[in-house]
Amino acid sequence: MYAVHDEFPQLPGLRYLNHAAVSPWPQRAVDAVSRFASENAQTGARDYATWLQIERRLRERLQRLLNAPSCGDIALVKNTSEALSFVAFGLDWRAGDQVVISDEEFPSNRIVWEALAPLGVEVVQVNLHSGNAEAALLAACGPRTRLMAISAIQYASGLRLELPRLGQGCQTRGVLLCIDAIQQLGALPFDVQTSQCAFAMADGHKWLLGPEGLGVFYCRSDLRAQLKLHEYGWHMLEHAGDYQRSTWEPARSARRFECGSPNMLGAMALEASLSLLEEVGMTEVERALQERMQWLLDGLLRIPHSHLHSPLNPQRRGGILTFSLDGWDNQALYQCLRDEQVICAQRGAGIRLSPHFYTNARVIEDTLALLQQLATA
The missing domain is CATH 3.90.1150.10 (Aspartate Aminotransferase, domain 1)
Structure with a gap:
C-alpha cells in the first residue's frame, strides 16, 4: 500500500x-526506471519478454483509467499532439467541413485543426464565457460541422466542461467528439463511454505523474479503420513479429497507430505511476x-x-x-x-x-x- x-x-x-505542466514522479516510478537501467547495463534485452508484460499492464491500466471497452482501443503515443494529428490528418475531409473548438484551447488543440485550411476545413472558435459553455459549443455545430475538438479542462482558466452533455449533443447532431483529456486524466475520473467521445488523448507527464514522451490515444473501435494512416513500420502490423511475411495489413487494434519500437523506458515509469493512482x-x-x-x-x-x-x-x-x-x-x-x-x-x-x-x-x-x-x- x-x-x-x-x-x-x-x-x-x-x-x-505545477502538476498542470509537468509533475514530479512518485518514488516507485524512479525505482522502476532504476531497475530497468540496471537490467539494460547488466543483461541487455535478455528479459525483453518481461518488459512486454509490463507494457501490457500499462495498456490495461490505461484501459481501466479511461473505461475503454477494450485494450485494443488504446494506443501508446509520443504525446497528445501526435494523437490529435492522427485524427486531424486521418479523417477524410471535404472542402467546407467545419471543426468546432473553444477560444481558450492550448495551441496543440488549435493549430492541428487550423493546419487543415489547405483542405478547405474551417475552424469555428466558441467563447466559453458568453453564457452556458456546453450550449454555446453545441449551438455552433451546424450542418457542415464534422468534429468538435475540446479540452476536458481548459489549461489556463481551469474551466471543466460537462463531457456527457457534449457527447450526447454531438451524437444527436452526427458530430464526432474529440477530447483533449490531458488536464483531467489522472486528476478526476474520466470515462470515454459516458462521454460518448470518438477520440480522446492525453500525455503522461501531468496528472498521471509519469515521464514526458509517452501518452495515450483512445480511438473508438468503429472509427479506427476510417483514419488514414501516415506512419508505417513493423510494429503497427497485424502480424507484427512475423518478419518473413511478404503480405501485410495494419493491426486491427489501436496498435495500428504505433509504427515502430515502443518507448519501453517511458512505459516502465508510467506503469509504475499509474499503479499508485489505482491504489489510491x-x-x-x-x-x-x-x-x-x-x-x-x-x-x-x-x-x-x-x-x-x-x-x-x-x-x-x-x-x-x-x-x-x-x-x-x-x-x-x-x-x-x-x-x-x-x-x-x-x-x-x-x-x-x-x-x-x-x-x-x-x-x-x-x-x-x-x-x-x-x-x-
Whole structure:
C-alpha cells in the first residue's frame, strides 16, 4: 500500500504547485526506471519478454483509467499532439467541413485543426464565457460541422466542461467528439463511454505523474479503420513479429497507430505511476484534490487585491486555479514566487497553481502566507 510521504520525498522548502505542466514522479516510478537501467547495463534485452508484460499492464491500466471497452482501443503515443494529428490528418475531409473548438484551447488543440485550411476545413472558435459553455459549443455545430475538438479542462482558466452533455449533443447532431483529456486524466475520473467521445488523448507527464514522451490515444473501435494512416513500420502490423511475411495489413487494434519500437523506458515509469493512482483510487484522488483546491481558493479569497480567473464551483473545476494580484505584473509575480521555491506557471490572465491529491498542507499554507505578504507589501 502507498505512503504519500514515501512516494514524494520532495526537497525541503519546495512548494510544488505545477502538476498542470509537468509533475514530479512518485518514488516507485524512479525505482522502476532504476531497475530497468540496471537490467539494460547488466543483461541487455535478455528479459525483453518481461518488459512486454509490463507494457501490457500499462495498456490495461490505461484501459481501466479511461473505461475503454477494450485494450485494443488504446494506443501508446509520443504525446497528445501526435494523437490529435492522427485524427486531424486521418479523417477524410471535404472542402467546407467545419471543426468546432473553444477560444481558450492550448495551441496543440488549435493549430492541428487550423493546419487543415489547405483542405478547405474551417475552424469555428466558441467563447466559453458568453453564457452556458456546453450550449454555446453545441449551438455552433451546424450542418457542415464534422468534429468538435475540446479540452476536458481548459489549461489556463481551469474551466471543466460537462463531457456527457457534449457527447450526447454531438451524437444527436452526427458530430464526432474529440477530447483533449490531458488536464483531467489522472486528476478526476474520466470515462470515454459516458462521454460518448470518438477520440480522446492525453500525455503522461501531468496528472498521471509519469515521464514526458509517452501518452495515450483512445480511438473508438468503429472509427479506427476510417483514419488514414501516415506512419508505417513493423510494429503497427497485424502480424507484427512475423518478419518473413511478404503480405501485410495494419493491426486491427489501436496498435495500428504505433509504427515502430515502443518507448519501453517511458512505459516502465508510467506503469509504475499509474499503479499508485489505482491504489489510491480515482474517487479518492478527486476528493483529495478538490479539498486542496478549496484550501487554495478560500485562502486566495482572503488575500486583499487578489482576483480569481478560475471557476468557484467545484463541479466546474479540476486542479487548476489561476489568479492575479493588483499592483503586480504577472511575470514579476511569477518570478518572485519561483525565487521563493513556489513552482507554478504563468498562464492566461495570471498565475496558475495546480496541486495534486498528495500535496502537503504545508505547501498550500506557506504559499498563501507568501502571497498575503506580497499583496500587502
